[in-house]
Amino acid sequence: LAKTTQPISMDSYEGQEVNITCSHNNIATNDYITWYQQFPSQGPRFIIQGYKTKVTNEVASLFIPADRKSSTLSLPRVSLSDTAVYYCLVGETQGGKLIFGQGTELSVKP
Amino acid sequence: GAVVSQHPSWVICKSGTSVKIECRSLDFQATTMFWYRQFPKQSLMLMATSNEGSKATYEQGVEKDKFLINHASLTLSTLTVTSAHPEDSSFYICSAPRDRKEYFGPGTRLTVT
Numbered sequence: 603l604a605k606t607t608q609p610i611s612m613d614s615y616e617g618q619e620v621n622i623t624c625s626h627n628n629i630a631t632n633d634y635i636t637w638y639q640q641f642p643s644q645g646p647r648f649i650i651q652g653y654k655t656k657v658t659n660e661v662a663s664l665f666i667p668a669d670r671k672s673s674t675l676s677l678p679r680v681s682l683s684d685t686a687v688y689y690c691l692v693g694e695t696q697g698g699k700l701i702f703g704q705g706t707e708l709s710v711k712p
Numbered sequence: 713g714a715v716v717s718q719h720p721s722w723v724i725c726k727s728g729t730s731v732k733i734e735c736r737s738l739d740f741q742a743t744t745m746f747w748y749r750q751f752p753k754q755s756l757m758l759m760a761t762s763n764e765g766s767k768a769t770y771e772q773g774v775e776k777d778k779f780l781i782n783h784a785s786l787t788l789s790t791l792t793v794t795s796a797h798p799e800d801s802s803f804y805i806c807s808a809p810r811d812r813k814e815y816f817g818p819g820t821r822l823t824v825t
Contacts, residue, residue, distance in 0.1 A: 634812060636813065636814070638816075643803065643819065643821065644818060644819060645716075645805045645807070645816030645817050645818050645819045646756070646805075646807075646814075646816045647816070648813050648814070648815070651812065651813060689755070689756075691814075698809075699746060699758055699761055700746070700807075700814055701758060702748075702755045702757070702758070703755065704755050705755055
């Protein structure tokens, strides 16, 4: 299982774009990159997933360079409600287990 | 999207008693489910993999006789904390995979007094 490294915490202000980068140097060929969001006392919630290049959905974008050794979650125009912990996970998601890293605690200020 | 529920959402029990936590996949079948434990200000720690119709697989350091897992159907896995002690107080979360994503339950807050 690929180990991930993220910044422990980040601060931002409402309306700004936030980019959280995750390193996963030993990612395997079959591994996907998935980001989850977790609010206090709740289970994590799926945000976005990708294999390579760029993926965009209604809430975020995910940028993955050609070597796939890192990925960047981009949250456009954050609001106070985006204050949460964001986890980057790497693995085969067809029933394969996921090992959580420490995550990034994002604090959005007014 | 896929929904995973947990019951109860919170429970308080006395030291030495056992507590059962249920995890259900409401709109899909899951041959595999995962159980995590999360302490305050920490990340999720995988405890075990629950396999429908067979024994669970426990992560290193997790006592299988203390944390009993039963995956009796394709939509239900249960975690029983036996002879609970205050140090077992934690937030327990289950998940089930579908379509290359992991769907998590809302979590169960266990407090052992």
